[in-house]
Amino acid sequence: MSETAPRGPVPFGPVSYDDSGALCLSGTPLAPLAARFGSPLYVYSGAHISSQIQRLQNAFSALNPLICYAVKANMNTHVIRHVASHGVGADVVSAGELRRALAGGVAPEKIVFAGVAKQPAELEAGLAAGILQFNVESWAELEALNAVAARMGKVAPVALRVNPDIDAQTLAKITTGSRGNKFGLPFDDIPALVQQMQTLPHVRLEALAMHIGSQLFKMQPFNDAYRRLADLTRHLSSTGTELQRLDMGGGLGIPYAPEDGDGPDPVDLAAAAVEHLAPLGLPTIVEPGRFVVGNAGVMIADVVYTKESYDHRFLLLNAGMNDLMRPALYDAYHHILPLQHSNTAPVPQELAGPICESTDVFAKQRLLPPLAEGEQVAFLTAGAYCAVLANHYNGRALPAEVLLTGDGEGGTEAKLIRPAVSDADMIALEQAQP
Numbered sequence: 001m002s003e004t005a006p007r008g009p010v011p012f013g014p015v016s017y018d019d020s021g022a023l024c025l026s027g028t029p030l031a032p033l034a035a036r037f038g039s040p041l042y043v044y045s046g047a048h049i050s051s052q053i054q055r056l057q058n059a060f061s062a063l064n065p066l067i068c069y070a071v072k073a074n075m076n077t078h079v080i081r082h083v084a085s086h087g088v089g090a091d092v093v094s095a096g097e098l099r100r101a102l103a104g105g106v107a108p109e110k111i112v113f114a115g116v117a118k119q120p121a122e123l124e125a126g127l128a129a130g131i132l133q134f135n136v137e138s139w140a141e142l143e144a145l146n147a148v149a150a151r152m153g154k155v156a157p158v159a160l161r162v163n164p165d166i167d168a169q170t171l172a173k174i175t176t177g178s179r180g181n182k183f184g185l186p187f188d189d190i191p192a193l194v195q196q197m198q199t200l201p202h203v204r205l206e207a208l209a210m211h212i213g214s215q216l217f218k219m220q221p222f223n224d225a226y227r228r229l230a231d232l233t234r235h236l237s238s239t240g241t242e243l244q245r246l247d248m249g250g251g252l253g254i255p256y257a258p259e260d261g262d263g264p265d266p267v268d269l270a271a272a273a274v275e276h277l278a279p280l281g282l283p284t285i286v287e288p289g290r291f292v293v294g295n296a297g298v299m300i301a302d303v304v305y306t307k308e309s310y311d312h313r314f315l316l317l318n319a320g321m322n323d324l325m326r327p328a329l330y331d332a333y334h335h336i337l338p339l340q341h342s343n344t345a346p347v348p349q350e351l352a353g354p355i356c357e358s359t360d361v362f363a364k365q366r367l368l369p370p371l372a373e374g375e376q377v378a379f380l381t382a383g384a385y386c387a388v389l390a391n392h393y394n395g396r397a398l399p400a401e402v403l404l405t406g407d408g409e410g411g412t413e414a415k416l417i418r419p420a421v422s423d424a425d426m427i428a429l430e431q432a433q434p
Contacts, residue, residue: 003378021341061267070289078417149202159207211249226276297383320353
């Protein structure tokens with residue numbers, strides 16, 4: 001299968017070739033951005049982010065849930081601010097993400113704090129900010145939260161995160177709702193835990209929360225999980241515990257490969273939620289992250305050298321696994337396209353980076369035109385879990401990030417939202433210490 005796309009749309013929403021053969025993101029050619037801001041470079045489409053939020057809002061119109069963007073997907077404060085401008089809240093998993101959500105303009109009463117090992121200082125930060133709820137994942141965390149709230153003279157709003165022991169039918173490394181995962185509380189333990197919470201006067205049960213995994217394409221796991229969540233809610237109600245809301249989590253997948261098509265439709269996810277949760281009459285929360293920003297982003301890289309080795313042709317790039325970790329971390333697939341369309345017959349090639357690790361390989365035997373040194377490629381679907389995982393390994397810089405704002409019809413502005421962070425910057429921090 002050739003990965004050289006014809007001019008016009010390619011299978012990832014905002015990415016296409018224009019009439020001159022230049023690869024564009026939401027109508028903006030990418031090569032001039034790399035020339036202006038350097039490479040490797042992350043570029044995000046604000047228009048596509050807005051479109052994805054609108055898709056969610058339309059799909060869930062019958063429930064009208066609070067959408068809490070999962071900040072871990074892309075934590076740049078400019079991206080968060082763009083998301084928040086649509087009335088969206090935030091799902092955070094650390095005090096650092098909480099600070100970023102607040103700096104990005106998210107209202108505290110729209111923030112959910114998840115995570116399995118929140119430290120007392122993080123619990124204190126959430127209480128001080130006045131967030132909507134803490135998604136609690138253990139009795140030990142409840143005790144710690146109660147102690148911190150008592151010290152501050154507050155009562156902490158709690159959602160118990162339920163592990164429903166559901167097969168999410170996704171990659172094992174990103175499933176979170178099965179027996180043996182570190183996340184959540186065992187389903188059958190919840191009623192007793194609710195009673196036990198009555199001994200902790202500074203925590204208040206307000207909700208149940210559930211999140212079964214990431215990058216889900218099939219709706220059956222959601223159906224199974226929401227059915228269990230609804231049954232548990234009814235059971236608690238029958239024993240006198242009335243909840244204020246339900247947090248249904250997220251996990252809706254997006255297309256990475258051509259065979260993924262358009263990916264799952266949020267309308268189908270909403271239908272599962274309406275079937276099982278709407279009859280309960282409670283407000284709901286949904287926590288998409290990847291779905292909002294994943295296909296909105298690309299990473300641009302340069303071909304530094306080409307290399308023939310035995311029967312392999314290598315494209316050695318100026319981007320490495322420190323810049324985009326998903327292939328090394330998950331064996332993840334990213335669609336890769338040249339920044340300039342070519343009609344040259346594609347040949348199998350290895351795309352690898354400069355890092356001194358054998359895992360620093362983005363793609364093997366990938367069909368692409370035989371690109372030359374100095375040409376450029378774009379890694380698609382790089383808006384989520386890419387820049388946030390970048391690091392300084394091998395003394396390399398963090399890539400710059402750019403956000404395209406406007407309508408993509410000639411009124412787009414390319415805004416530098418984070419300059420490259422060089423190793424010289426890191427050395428300066430180290431030398432500033434005694």
